[in-house]
Amino acid sequence: MLGLGGPYYHDASACLVIDGRIVAFAEEERFSRRKHHKDSRSCAVAAAYCLSEAGISLDQVDEIAIAFNPTWPTPSEVCRDAELIAELLNPALFGHHRPKQVTVIEHHLAHAASAFHPSGFDEAAVLVVDGSGDGISATLAHGTTSGLKVLRQFPFSQSLGWFYETVAEHVGLGDWTSSGKLMGLAGYGNPDRYTLDFLTPRAGGYHLDLSRYGIRPDEAVDDQYTDLRYYRRLKAAYATAYIDLGIPRHHRTRTYTCGRTVPDTGYLPEHADLAASAQHLLEQCLTELAREALTLTGASRLCVAGGVGLNCSANGHLASLRGVDELFVQPAAGDAGCAIGAALEAAVRRGDLTLPGAAMTTAALGPAFSPGDIATALTDYGLAFHDHGDDLPTVVARHLSLGHTVGWFQGRMEAGPRALGRRSILADAHHTRARDHINNHVKHREPWRPLAPALLQEAAPDLIGTNVPHPFMIVARQATESAHQMIPAAVHTDGTLRPQTVARDDADPYACLLSSFAEQTGRPPALLNTSFNHEAEPIVCTPRDAVATFAAGPLGVLAIGPFLIRKDRPN
Template identity: 80%
Template structure:
């Protein structure tokens, strides 16, 4: 089964499921090198990659599913629009084969399936929250061994995702792709602003922008597809935030001749941080009410989360701590790209190829990997000196990290989702705050207040996280323990939280072995500072060529790629 995600001209992706198992998943941006693959919904290259993993052709796929309804608001089970299908899957990439039809899986249903079907749970409440998809912005569902049942939905006029992104835009952090920055900035503020247009209430929440020209009951379906409502909404929110005494902020940009880079003003005013904190707190309160409603309606003690808002680590931490939630699973590719996973698994379930509960998703390493020979060829092509350290590479890299170096790390299959998880990472010693600041300021050229995450062996969890619960996807925030504040301060955010990735101890995993070696060589906990291997304006690297090009264009001094180590100072 082939699932295609990202239908709204961003975050295109593909996922292949064989016999109920995810064989491959990748986001189109990793191949196009255009962040979020904006302004296109072509899934062709990611789909071709997925098929290559299974050694099959597009003609051999039993069923193809898309994670949206092109006929919205009319219901539809299939799409036979040849022009649209060709846009999604360029026939030139598939021997000029073009499917006659594709199955339609409603957008929020695909999100819900991406969270529940790979959770490993036999019974769970499911919460989906995003900007909007197929006219819906929030969904509560019940997942059981029989599948998913939608319980309640909120329309696009009640969008929590759009609320949150407009705050980020008002503060000059960027467009909808920059909402995650607001989460980091919130830690520096005090949530004292009253935002009366959004009210958490028992059973959910209510959004009412009537004072700014948009009534909740206004008939606006005709304004949805052409984005008229979205543009009106942004103007209404801008007026609401300005009424708080915070005018729209546009950060200055300057050209740095020494580096040939455009440098954005990365500072902020106290009121900016306070508005961020107020928005974050209000979002969390609304999500808590939604989760409580879902748990009460289903009688479940497990919660699954997806949708773009599901990438908010701080909010997920709040949900994980909620009374009545014994276990939480958040899809690591919670945004629209992850809908490909949900669409593929859902059609597999319908065809009888998947039985629930299915296998739990414990890794996001579902993308391309590259042979040592391919990596060797890329390094040779760029004329970089390198040395093959074989199985000893983790020990060598650990020594350099302990001496204060920052490393690009490229190993195995590429991760799914926006968080680097030890396949395509930049790594440093978490004891030194200077390393975090160097990564933000000079390597990734981004705001100095952006937090970085710790990667740690699972058995270090009780000491650093205060729990033995596994957090494999760096998507749930935890309060740092006193030990964490002392031993890995660079990974602790200003609000005292961290967003961990726990790694199973595995002698066959270079990443696990690197953590082991770092602990043995330093006498400190097996933990490292981890962020994604990319520049601020580009997707996470995918291929060896991407990695080498990004390394060469950055101040990174060291690249560990496959068994090879490259150092710019000439030492190999």
């Protein structure tokens, strides 16, 4: 089964499932080097990668599933639009093979499947919340061994994702691609300062009413959906609402320093307070949705997906809800992850996947490169490098203990927007200056944005107060007193952190690095971990991407495969 995600001209992706198992997944942006692969829905290169991982051609795929309905609002199970299919899968990359049809998996069902099918649960309440897809902005579903049953849905005119996005834009953080920054800014504000009474949490969910700003909740607007007329009206209504609260819109400026564009990274107190108010309100609405889903299903496990599922702070709140014994959040919760859901849902329908399936414990589903391939790339760039073999983690740990910031490129690329030790920038979490160096000089982004810790699982009780694994850096936890003392650079101003826990494994260079760092420093096996990229580019994919990013910035050390490169002197 080949699943294709990102149908709305952003976050295109592909996932290959064979015998119910995810064989490969990748986002198109990693190959095009255009963040979010904006303004295109071609999944062709990501799909070609997935097929190459299995050693098959496109004409050998049993079924192709797309994660949206091209004929919305008219229901459809199959799409035979040759032009659309060619747009998704450029025939030139597949021996000019042109699939005659693709299976349609509704957008929110694909999201739900991406969360429930790889959760390993035999039953769960499923919550999907995003901006909008196929006219829906929130879905409550029940996952069982029989599959998924949709219980309740909220239309696009009740979108929580769009609400959150407009706040981020109003305070100057950027367009929808920058909504995640609002989560970090919220930690600096007062959530009680502003009452956003147009959005009301209530039993069973929430209600959005922008009538006084020109949009009634009972207004018939389906004809304004696909051409974005409603979206534009909605953004204007929200902007008026925030201005009426006395909050000026912040228009960010950019300056040029040493040939580099430097964004305006400041914020006003009222912007932080609006961010905090929006974050708190979002969490209240999600709480009501989760409670309703748990009540309707009688389940004690919760699965989450959709773009709002990338909100670590909100996920931490959901994890602590009474009645939630276990929480699974799809690490690729945004539209890219729909490729996973579409492929798995198609596999369930064909009988190739029996639920519950195997639990997803790793997001390392993308391309890997052999030492030979890496050495060739390094040689082509004229770089001096040293092969440390199995000793690389020990050598890198020594650099980290000396305060160096390291680019780390190992194994298969991660799925989703969070680096998980495959394409990472690492530093010592004991010193806040490491965090500031990464934000200010390495990634050139807002100095108030938090960085996350990666830690060995055995250190979790001491640093995050629980033994529950957190492999995907997508659920925030309250930092313990030990975390405040030992890894302060990873603790946000609100006292939370978003951990990635790593199982001890002598065959895993990442786990060995954490262990060696602890042995050399006498501190917990924990490091600062952020994605290996500049602010304006996707996470690096290939060795050449890694070298280009390393060369363009102030990183002094690059650990790539078994090799180490230093800028200060030849190795």
